[in-house]
Amino acid sequence: MANDTLSKLAPPALAVVLPAYNESGNLGPLITEIDAALKDVAHEIVVTDDGSTDDTQARLIALKTKFPQLRVLSHRKNAGQSRGLRTAIIAARAPMIATLDSDGQNVPADIPALYAQIIRDDAPETLGMVGGRRAKRKDTVAKRLGSRIGNGVRKRLLHDEADDTGCGLKVFRRQAFLELPYFDHIHRYLPALMLREGYVCEYRDVDHRERGEGESKYTNFGRLKVSIADLRGVRWLISRARQSGGYDEI
DSSP states (O other): OOOOHHHHHHOOOOOEEEESSOOOOHHHHHHHHHHTTTSSEEEEEEEEEEOSSSSSSHHHHHHTTTOOTTEEOOOSSOHHHHHHHHHHHOOOOSSSEOOOOTHHHHSSGHEEEEHHHOOOOOOOOTEEEEEEESSSOOOOOHHHHHHHHHHHHHHHHOOOOOTTTTTOEEEHHHHHHTTTTOOOTGGGHHHHHHHHTOOOOEEEEOOOOOOOSSSOOOOOHHOOOOOOOOHHHOOOOOOTTOOOOOOOOO
8 A cells, every 4th residue: 555545544543464375265355344343443454465376466456446444465475374464563553453364264343342352441451462262163173173182282381371372363462462572373372472471361252154265274284293393482482581570761
């Protein structure tokens, strides 16, 4: 989006960020839903095209004419979901970030409730994230079983008290995310890393639905391969953290 167009829009309070890889058929309906769900919130939608090989980029460019708050970033080569999220979060202008998957399984109508929870007047001062928790997952039995086992192992090892870190729908403070150490697949460990930095995490049940078009980019075996190394790395990061209790300028 051109800078002169951005300057005419109200400063966004919330940025919805989406990493997209070969999700051409899902983006139009999803962005339409996001915009409708946030009609009462000044927002921007920042999509990172992660080196798609279909017409995802062309579809996004066409959508910009209908949605002036849509911004499209394009990776020069595929770098994965976490990098796509980080690219969009760095580019975002809003202090609050909402993430969701581009496959259409997360329901945009749930975003306002998570956003209201994190900005409420009586929220803990250090509340850094409100994570979605899929109450009724619309996935295969194999995926649900794999996720249940993975969440159980992760929760036991990292003590993050999160029941569903695989849910793509989250709302968090942009600054809190930028304070976290970055690595590939960081999006699956946000609660543990937020806690490491002294933030509080809360959770809320959200809806879930079947994928729109296209195919899933993940398998249980693929996740297992990287999870072993990731868990070891995150446990090491947690063990090396020291808290200052905050700071005062004097």
